[in-house]
Amino acid sequence: MQSIPESLGYTVVKLCKLYFNRLNVTLNALNIYEGQQNLLLALWKEDGLAQSEITRRLGVEAASVSKAVDRMENAGFVKKVLSPDDARMNHIFLTDLGRSMEKPVHDAWFTVEEELLAHMTLEERLLLRRLMLQMRDNLK
CATH class of the missing domain: 1.10.10.10 (Winged helix-like DNA-binding domain superfamily/Winged helix DNA-binding domain)
Structure with missing residues (x-):
């Protein structure tokens, strides 16, 4: 039997936490919490x-x-x-x-996103997005 920490769902949850922790550090520097x-x-x-x-x-x-x-x-x-x-x-x-914060927030968001997607090809990024949208739709 697969363990929960080895499951895709567990990985997604951990990834989201890491992503938002990183984003929040960046946004906190802009006084946005x-x-x-x-x-x-x-x-x-x-x-x-x-x-x-x-x-x-x-x-x-x-x-x-x-x-x-x-x-x-x-x-x-x-x-x-x-x-x-x-x-x-x-x-x-x-x-x-x-x-005036729209551009700094946009820049912060996409800086973290680029860090997240580093070393992925455009094709891999597009496939990942398609799969994630499908997973989201499955839970709606």
């Missing part, structure tokens, strides 16, 4: 989202988004604006600093 890049990605795509919509899109707990928004507001990346239609709802907007 675990999970905050996902919030920034959502706002770079569509600024001014309701906080509840960010929660829905990211598929995380409302408390996690609230904590991240507060921390990012204190760091100067975003600002909260009360909805004119519903005082219980905040919309989250990027500040100039938040907008």
Whole structure:
């Protein structure tokens, strides 16, 4: 019988942990902390989202988004604006600093990705991506 540490799933979990640890070290140097890049990605795509919509899109707990928004507001990346239609709802907007972080975050992401994929040919990278997308779809 195969042992769990020898399984592909175990390897994937360990790889993800290593990848995000490396990425987080790089992003922490930019004053961006675990999970905050996902919030920034959502706002770079569509600024001014309701906080509840960010929660829905990211598929995380409302408390996690609230904590991240507060921390990012204190760091100067975003600002909260009360909805004119519903005082219980905040919309989250990027500040100039938040907008300026798009390229550094992009560069950090792809620097770590290049490190991850070093010594792989383009064909191997494309095959790996196809297989990983298939695995993801299998679990949906």
